Amino acid sequence: MTYTIGPVSCAPGERVQGLIPVGVSTYGVDLGIPLIVINGAAPGPVLCVDGGVHGDEYDGMEAIRRVLAETDPATLRGTLVGIPCVNAPAFEAAARTSGLDHANLNRIFPGDPDGSYSLRLAAAFVEQVIPAVDALVDLHTGGAYGEIAPLTIVQGGYEELATGIGLAAGHPLIWKGGKWGGTARLSALQAGKPAITVEAGGGTYREETVALHVRSVRNIMRHLGMIDGQAELLDTYTEVSGTFARSSAGGFFLGHADPGEECKQGDLIGRVVDHYGAILEEIRAPQDGIVLWVRRIRTVRTGDEVVIFGAVEGELRP
Ligand SMILES: [Zn+2]
Known part of the structure; x- marks a missing residue:
């Protein structure tokens, strides 16, 4: 069956790319959410993997492009939606926050379609991306300012929804985080969709962090039955809470x-x-x-x- 997300449609066995429009830059160029979609030849779940909610977290952006490039539509079961860089204005500013309105996109979900650019961006994600997917994996790093241990955030109160893909992400630390709201993860969870944040690396761009993120996404795809192979799980995971x-x-x-x-x-x-x-x-x-x-x-x-x-x-x- 043809899959549609925002203005982008993709027939079974095909790969397409496109943009969910959010506005127009002063250069006259369309701004929005860039998508790469692979609709598998066989039916299955729709997994969305996003990066670049923070513009200085580069490793996830590259990991998403690599997973999408290496996924074969002919053997994929279900649909893989890759959003390499949600927050292009923050990427352009090489910063955590948007160069347009200086908002931290990861604190303002579900956004506001009549608000500043970042609020409109969050609203477009909630209105057009989340309803079109079955699960969300949000890739982050420690950012340019810091480095984080590889870990998976499974939001407290949503363990039943998110623990399955959370363990499949493959990191031994499970942060029962999310006392703070305003994340894409929480908006997806509130819509009844499994959603996690995967953190690794930071400080700068590293190939080893890209590889960690690629491994997490592939293992989650195995867990969901989208690609062949058994998902690898660890014997034990350590649950932690965080103090800033x-x-x-x-x-x-x-x-x-x-x-x-x-x-x-x-x-x-x-x-x-x-x-x-x-x-x-x-x-x-x-x-x-x-x-x-x-x-x-x-x-x-x-x-x-x-x-x-x-x-x-x-x-x-x-
Ligand atoms: Zn981040």
């Missing part, structure tokens, strides 16, 4: 622990020093746990995030 530490002083940030590193309560994770080397602040583990994200940009201002610390909440066995 912010600096009380501006200065130069020095990290003393890496993402994924286990810490005992009181262990040094980072320091803020002034230009003379005097220590202005020490960031220590608030309890035993795992460092999830560490700042990589050395400039730190009062109130900036420096560390996300993970407390272990339990073990999960598939």
